[in-house]
Amino acid sequence: MTNATYHHGNLRLECVRAAMELLEESGETALSLRAVARRVGVSPAAPYRHYADREALVSAVAAVGYQELAERLVAAHPSPSTPEQLASVAVAYVQFALERPALFRIMFAEVCDRDNDERVAATTAVSAYLRAIVERSFPEADTDSMATAIWAVVHGLAFLHLDGKLEGQTPAAVTGTVTGAIGGLLSATTAGPSLAPR
C-alpha cells in the first residue's frame, strides 16, 4: 500500500470534522484554517487545496450544522400536526442553539453562500420541513406567511437567549418561553389576523 504520510487521504472531510471540534471546544474565534491544519496534522497551506478560503470552510461547517439541526428537529417530532407537537419542535430548535452556540452563530452569521451546494440543500431542507408542517397543520392559512412567522419567533427566541437578552437559560425556562410564544402565534391564525397580511 501507500506510505500514507504525504497524501493524507480525505483531508476535505477531516477539515470540517476538526473545525467542528474547535468550534465546540473553544468557540468561533478559535476556528482558523491554521488551527484546523494543526489539528489534522497537516501543513498550514494544505486546506487551501480543498477550500478556497476560510469562508468556504466555514460554509461547509455551516452546512453540516444545518443537517444536524434538521435531524434534531425530526427527532423532536417526525411530522408534527398539533400545536403541542409543533411547540416541541420549536423547543428543540432553541435548545440546539443554546447547546451549540458557536455552531449556531456560524450558521446564521453571514448571508447564505449560494455557491455551496451542500449548504443551500441543507437550508432549503429545513425550510421545506417547516413549510410541510405548516401546510399539514394549517391548510387554511397562507403557508408562506405562517411559515415565516413561526420560523421568525423560534429563530428570534434562539438568538435572544443566545445573546443573554432573555432571562432563564435553563431548559425548563426555555421550554416555557418557547411553548408560550408558539402557542400564542398558533391560536392567532385560527382566529384570523387583525391586520391584512399583505
Next chain:
Amino acid sequence: MTNATYHHGNLRLECVRAAMELLEESGETALSLRAVARRVGVSPAAPYRHYADREALVSAVAAVGYQELAERLVAAHPSPSTPEQLASVAVAYVQFALERPALFRIMFAEVCDRDNDERVAATTAVSAYLRAIVERSFPEADTDSMATAIWAVVHGLAFLHLDGKLEGQTPAAVTGTVTGAIGGLLSATTAGPSLAPR
C-alpha cells in the same frame, strides 16, 4: 493653547465615531483597532489607552447602536397602542437591521457585556420601551411573555432577512411580512393562547 498634535483631545469618542464609519463603509471585518487608529490619525497602540481590547471598542459601538435603534423606534411611533402602530414600530426595527446590517450584527453577535454601563443602559432602554408598549396595549396579557414573543418575531424576521433566508428584501415586501406576522401574533392574545404559557 496646546500644540494639539500629541494629545489628541477626546480620542475615546473619536474612536467609536471612526469605528462606526468603518462599519458602515466596509462591513464588520474591516473593523480593526489598527484601522480605527489610522482613521483617527493616531498610533496603533493609542486606542488601548481607552479600550482594554477590541471587544471593548466593539461593545461601545454596539451601545450607540442601541441608542440609535431606540431613536428609530420612537420615531416610528412614540407610544404605540394599536396593532397597526405597533406593527409600524416592528417594521422600523427590521428596516434598521437591513439598512445597517454590520452595526446590527455587532449589536447582537455576542453576549451582552455586563461590564459596559452604557451598553446595559441602552439595551434595557429598548427592553423597557417594548414592555411599556405591551402593558399599554395588552393590559390583560402576561407582559413578560408577550413582550418576549413580540421581540422574538421582530428580531427573528430581522435576522432571517439579514441572512438572506427570506425572499423579498424590498422595503415593501419587508413591511408586508412584518405586518402580517405581528398582526397574527397580536390577535392571538385577545383570543387566548391554546397552550399554557407556563
Next chain:
DNA sequence: ACCGAAATGTTAGCGACGCTTACATTATCA
C-alpha cells in the same frame, strides 16, 4: 508497464492584526 499530467501536499514568506512593554510627552494639582 510506463510516463506525463493532475491532484495533493510542503516550505517560505508577505502583510495585517491584536496586544504588550518600554519610553516620551502633556496635563493636573498639591
Next chain:
DNA sequence: TGATAATGTAAGCGTCGCTAACATTTCGGT
C-alpha cells in the same frame, strides 16, 4: 513649580489569511 497621572509613540511578538514555488503521489492513456 515640580511630582505624578494621563495619554500618546515606538518597537516587537505571535497569530492569522493567503500566495507562490516546489515536492510527492495518484491516475489515465498508450
